Amino acid sequence: MYNSLYFKIILILVIFMITVMCVIGTILINSVNSFYMDDFTNLMNTSFDPSGQLTAELQSALSSDSFAEEQCRILDSYRGVLGIDDYRDFYILDENGSYLDGSDSESGTSLKKTANMLAAMRGEPVNTQPLGSDFADWALLLDNGERSCIIYIKDTMDEMQKFTWMLFAIILQALMFGLLFAIVLAFFLSKAITSPIQSLTRSAKLIAAGEFSHEIDVHSHDEIGTLTDTFNYMKTTLKGTLEEVSGEHQKLETLFTYLHDGVVAFTEDGHVMHINQSFMNLLGDKYDENFTFRKLVSLFGIEYTPDFDVEYVDRRPNEDSRSIDDRKSTDNAKSTDDAKSTDGYSVSDVMFDGRVLDVNFGKLRYTADNEPHTGILAVIHDETGRYELDKSRREFVANVSHEMRTPLTSIKGACETILSDRNMPPETEDFFLHMAVDECDRMTRIVSDLLVLSRLDNKRTKWSIQKFDTNAALRHICEVMQVEAAAHSHKLTLVTDSLPEIVADKERIEQVIINVVSNAIKYTPDGGEIKLAAKAADGGVELTISDNGIGIPAEDLPHLFERFYRVEKSRTSETGGTGLGLAIAKEIVDAHGGSISIASELGEGTAVTIYLPLETKLKTVED
Numbered sequence: 370m371y372n373s374l375y376f377k378i379i380l381i382l383v384i385f386m387i388t389v390m391c392v393i394g395t396i397l398i399n400s401v402n403s404f405y406m407d408d409f410t411n412l413m414n415t416s417f418d419p420s421g422q423l424t425a426e427l428q429s430a431l432s433s434d435s436f437a438e439e440q441c442r443i444l445d446s447y448r449g450v451l452g453i454d455d456y457r458d459f460y461i462l463d464e465n466g467s468y469l470d471g472s473d474s475e476s477g478t479s480l481k482k483t484a485n486m487l488a489a490m491r492g493e494p495v496n497t498q499p500l501g502s503d504f505a506d507w508a509l510l511l512d513n514g515e516r517s518c519i520i521y522i523k524d525t526m527d528e529m530q531k532f533t534w535m536l537f538a539i540i541l542q543a544l545m546f547g548l549l550f551a552i553v554l555a556f557f558l559s560k561a562i563t564s565p566i567q568s569l570t571r572s573a574k575l576i577a578a579g580e581f582s583h584e585i586d587v588h589s590h591d592e593i594g595t596l597t598d599t600f601n602y603m604k605t606t607l608k609g610t611l612e613e614v615s616g617e618h619q620k621l622e623t624l625f626t627y628l629h630d631g632v633v634a635f636t637e638d639g640h641v642m643h644i645n646q647s648f649m650n651l652l653g654d655k656y657d658e659n660f661t662f663r664k665l666v667s668l669f670g671i672e673y674t675p676d677f678d679v680e681y682v683d684r685r686p687n688e689d690s691r692s693i694d695d696r697k698s699t700d701n702a703k704s705t706d707d708a709k710s711t712d713g714y715s716v717s718d719v720m721f722d723g724r725v726l727d728v729n730f731g732k733l734r735y736t737a738d739n740e741p742h743t744g745i746l747a748v749i750h751d752e753t754g755r756y757e758l759d760k761s762r763r764e765f766v767a768n769v770s771h772e773m774r775t776p777l778t779s780i781k782g783a784c785e786t787i788l789s790d791r792n793m794p795p796e797t798e799d800f801f802l803h804m805a806v807d808e809c810d811r812m813t814r815i816v817s818d819l820l821v822l823s824r825l826d827n828k829r830t831k832w833s834i835q836k837f838d839t840n841a842a843l844r845h846i847c848e849v850m851q852v853e854a855a856a857h858s859h860k861l862t863l864v865t866d867s868l869p870e871i872v873a874d875k876e877r878i879e880q881v882i883i884n885v886v887s888n889a890i891k892y893t894p895d896g897g898e899i900k901l902a903a904k905a906a907d908g909g910v911e912l913t914i915s916d917n918g919i920g921i922p923a924e925d926l927p928h929l930f931e932r933f934y935r936v937e938k939s940r941t942s943e944t945g946g947t948g949l950g951l952a953i954a955k956e957i958v959d960a961h962g963g964s965i966s967i968a969s970e971l972g973e974g975t976a977v978t979i980y981l982p983l984e985t986k987l988k989t990v991e992d
Contacts, residue, residue: 374566378559382551390547394540398533405529406498406505413496413507413522416451423447424509427520431513437461437469440518445472456528462519464510466490469518480521483508489519565593569600581608631749634733635662637742642735651749653722662745669719669728718752725752761931768933768948772815776808783808818949822932825956834989837875839868839910843903846879850886858896861886865903868910872984873961881954881965885914885977888950892975893918909963909983915976921969929967930955961985 417424423443430439444451444459453459453472460471466486468477480486488495489508498505507522568585575583581604585597625632631648633641639662649656655668665671719726726749733744783801787793824830847863854861882901889899893916902913921929921936928934933948958965962982969975 374559374563378562379552379555382555382558383548386547386551387544390540390544394537394544397536397540401533401536402529405526409505409507409524410496410498412452416447417507417509417520423450428511428513431511431516431518436516436518440520441470441472444520448472451522452524454528456526457522457524460521460523462486462521464490464512464517464519466519471521480523486519486521489521562593565597569597572600572604576604576607581605581611629751631747631751633665633747633749635665635745635747636735636737637744639663642733642744648749651724651726651751655722662747665747669716669721669726671716671719671728723753725756726750727752765932769815769819772933772948773812776812779808780805815949818953821953822949822956825953825960830960832874832987832989833876834872834874834985834987836870836872839871839903840865842875842879843868843882843901843912846882846886847901850883850890853887854890854899857890857893859890859893860898861890861901862899863901863903865901866905868903869905869983871910871981873981874957874985874987877957878961878981881957881979882912882914884950884954885979889914889916889918889975889977892916906980910981912979912981913976914979915974917974920971920973921967921975922971926967926969930965960987 415421426443427440430436430443433439440461441459444453444461447453451457451459458471458473458476460473460477460480461469462480463469466480466482468474468480471477482490483506484499485496485506485508489510492510492512494509496507504526505524509520511518511520565585572583572585575581585601625643625645628645629647631651632643632645633648634643636642641660652660652668714730716728716730719728729748729750731746731748733746735742735744783805787798787801821830843863843865847861851861886899886901893899897917899914899916902915904911925934925936929936930951932952935948955965958979958981962985964980966978967975968978
């Protein structure tokens with residue numbers, strides 16, 4: 370309360386009013402006192418002028434034997450002129466100041482000798498009125514050579530004291546009314562001043578709470594009105610700035626959250642300041658709430674520097690540097706010299722938990738407790754996919770080279786045999802020529818399959834999308850494959866419910882199913898059973914091709930859809946396979962929005978499950 374502006378304004382006006390009234394009262398009282406003294410002095414000087422009539426009469430009466438009585442009568446006749454009343458008396462004194470006669474004999478006998486009286490006794494006309502004296506007096510020495518006397522006038526100033534107290538009461542009353550008026554005036558004045566200030570205070574609290582919609586009305590054109598206008602402008606500007614900062618923060622937060630690279634920021638003392646989900650996923654159970662920069666560089670095999678000067682972070686060999694692709698590099702990581710700078714350092718090919726990582730360190734400048742600090746930022750990029758892609762590319766080139774070299778070797782051998790023996794029997798020559806033709810056909814199939822995969826990879830396949838009867842298509846496939854199945858004494862059966870029509874590329878879907886059925890026929894010993902079952906499921910059609918053949922080892926199952934992958938290369942070569950059939954089948958099914966999976970046990974048989982949606986998102990593309 371005592372610190373409020375209300376109280377201070379009221380207190381200031383009250384103090385001001387009291388001060389003014391005290392000064393005015395003091396001046397008035399002193400002025401009245403001075404006026405009374407001056408009026409008394411002037412009256413005495415005028416009345417007792419040496420050349421005046423009163424002085425002459427008093428001087429003449431001094432010659433009489435009863436001069437005191439005579440002088441008393443004269444002074445009494447001048448009572449009105451001298452202002453003789455209840456508060457002012459005259460006295461006739463001898464030269465020693467003893468009382469002879471006067472207007473008040475009772476007080477005359479007890480007169481005290483004052484400065485003016487003593488001066489008159491010495492014959493000195495002083496008659497001064499000391500400031501602050503509680504009475505006024507006048508003494509005049511009369512001397513005719515034979516005798517002398519002193520005419521003494523004394524005013525008790527009780528009249529002036531009564532007037533002073535009356536004036537003081539008036540001043541006090543005026544002060545009370547003035548204080549009351551000052552308090553009322555101060556209340557309205559302080560309210561007029563503090564009301565916009567209180568509005569500013571409320572708005573400031575709302576702004577601190579994040580509320581910017583409140584607008585302060587301006588009711589004045591003075592400094593407070595200018596302050597209110599400025600505050601409204603500041604609020605609008607601050608709102609825009611905060612919205613812009615918030616938008617940028619949300620952008621950075623979204624980018625930070627969904628960034629595939631692992632990002633972690635450390636404080637100056639090595640503790641985690643920020644971290645994204647990708648980094649936690651990368652570290653897995655190796656990340657905990659006590660994770661520090663020291664632990665990070667320890668996990669990645671990077672030499673720790675306590676001063677966090679990333680410019681001098683050195684790379685240290687890691688023992689599991691050959692865990693991927695059996696790389697023959699003698700160093701686990703290669704530091705990028707060009708990446709060194711005063712603000713960062715890059716470390717390449719860091720091996721961690723079966724992954725290949727690129728780790729980039731950078732200085733991070735931030736503010737904490739209003740003081741600048743320098744932390745460290747680590748960005749981890751997972752390069753495992755690139756290494757796996759390089760590995761797959763190398764294997765693919767090697768497989769293509771091998772697959773093309775084998776038939777070429779056979780063709781070359783057949784041709785060289787024919788050329789070396791011109792007298793070869795016709796049946797032998799026909800054998801070698803047919804072998805060359807078969808190998809050419811095999812090369813043609815490989816090239817054709819590679820072209821199909823290339824078009825699928827590059828999204829350049831020409832699709833012919835149409836609605837067709839699933840049941841009729843499956844029956845047609847079984848009829849076509851019955852001849853090949855019968856050649857191996859297999860029993861091929863079709864088990865199907867009433868299936869809905871589907872929208873897809875009929876020719877390529879039939880190609881997928883025929884490829885799977887053909888594999889079942891090839892890898893099932895003669896006299897086996899092959900079943901093609903179909904049913905409606907989950908907004909699509911589910912096909913299962915099962916056999917009781919030789920089965921597939923568990924370690925080969927994850928690789929069956931890889932290009933040129935063969936479970937038994939010698940046996941596959943005998944059947945004339947290219948190792949691309951299942952890869953093509955998976956690409957076609959995936960393109961239609963379906964799925965294909967294989968379940969098998971060695972010696973028990975294999976089941977291939979294909980799911981196709983009722984309508985693919987592919988569109989017909991004409992050549």
